[in-house]
Amino acid sequence: MSSLVEIRELTKAYHARAVAINCLNLNIERGKIIGLLGPNGSGKTTLIKMMNGLLTPTHGQILINGYEPGIQTKAVISYLPERTYLSNNMKVYELVDLFCDFYADFSKEKAYNMLSSLNIESSARLKTLSKGTKEKVQLILVMSRSADLYILDEPIAGVDPAARDYILKTILTNYNENASILLSTHLISDIENILDEVIFLRYGQLLMHTSVDDIRENTGKSVDTYFREVFAC
Amino acid sequence: MAWALDSDRPIYAQLVEKLQMQIVSGFYHPGDKLPSVRELAQEASVNPNTMQKAFSELEKSGLIITMRTSGRSVTEDVDMIKGIQLELAKENIKEFLENMKQLGYTEEEIVTLIKEMTKEDIKE
Structure with a gap:
């Protein structure tokens, strides 16, 4: 089977001196959990936004399931952006309904199971929830889809360590061998046990794409230690 | 509870050791059916592919056996389990001896000390 994601000579220049992604080549296979790692400004979020069709490449190509980012790819990618886009005035159950309307692969049952195991009231308005709880709600919505590719931009940054464990468990439970999960984070030591592979980005270029156990x-x-050495300031 | 794993050694190798330990210590008996890769991966909080790799390693050594229809089970070969037990014991002792030598003990002193300490344990 062909790769889930193929990225060829991808470049994004915001202007002549701000090249965020520089001639990147990358393949992502099915059935993997992959960490997208790199220091601030290395191009992680720019890459993720291009994969989701929110930014247009300056040069090069992204193919997901053989398609360029568009309607077909949005139907199979479940994306957690680094910042929330959900309306603060909506109640949790309204958001569940919204996602259910938008995505054919969304499971209400999964969503309500996760909400109840994290003790989140579905009648609560989003603005009444804490920052961490808001992030949990958003992650639950994203993980309740059965997508081919989950792209999670900083999924665990704002939540407490216990909830972090629950989120990692959630990722492992929902994982299936036809889907892949690409997640960017700075909290490497928290997640490295659940990763197959890591991608190191530096100055918008691929520094390394290898397995966790190979690095060890x-x-x-x-x-985590290796990252600190490679990117020592 | 996630399994306690060192952060500086390959994960699959540590999973192999844990599973060996569970079999040798009798947590799983000879012939017992093992949980699925997915269940164990969730219990350990590790990637299922990594758990799969650990299982493959244990299958190669013959300690666990894959049945085509009913998942995996521990070998019924008690001698093999005993053999692995002895190997693990030797590794532990080797490591212990090295640590004691670093502390400045000779082998005879180590043996005497062990004898004294085990006698004390018996008295208690």
């Missing part, structure tokens, strides 16, 4: 085997270090 070859360097005798955790990915």
Whole structure:
């Protein structure tokens, strides 16, 4: 089977001196959980936004399931942006209904199960919830779809360690061998046990795409420690 | 509860050790059916592909056996389990001896000390 995502010579220049992604080549296989890692300004979010069709490449191509970002790819990608776009005035159950209307692969049952195991009232208005709880709601909505590709931009940054464990469990439970999960984070040590592979970005270029156990085997270090060495300031 | 894993060694190798330990210690008995890869991966909070790799490793060594229709089970070969137990014991002792030598003990002193300490345990 062909790769889930193929990225060829992808470049995004905001202007001549701000090249966020520079001639990137990358393949993402099915059935993997992949960490997208890199220091601030290395191009992670720019790459993610291009994959979701929110930014247009300056040059090069992204193919997901053989399609360029568009209607077909949005139907199979479940995307958690770094910032919320949900209306603060909506109640949680209204958001569930909204997602159910928008996405054919959305499961209300999954959503309500996760909401109740995190003790989130579905009648609560989003603006009455704490920052961390809002993030949980958003992640629940995203993980309640059965997509081919989940793209999670900083999914665990704002939540407490116990909820982080629950979120990682959620990711593992919903994972299936035809889907892949691409997640960007700075909290590497929290997630490296659940990753297959890591992608290191630097200055918009691919520095490394390898498995977690290969890094540990070859360097005798955790990915977190290795990252700190590679990107030492 | 997630399994306690070191952060600087390959994950699959540590999963192999944990599963070996569970079999040797009798947590799983000879011939017992094992949980699925997915269940164990969730229990350990690790990637299912990594757990799968650990299972493959244990299958290669013969400690666990895959049945075509009914999942995986622990071998019924008690001698093999005993053999792995002995191997693990030797590794532990080797590591212990190295640590004791770093502390400045000779092998005879180590043996004497062990004898004394185990006698004390018996008295208690």
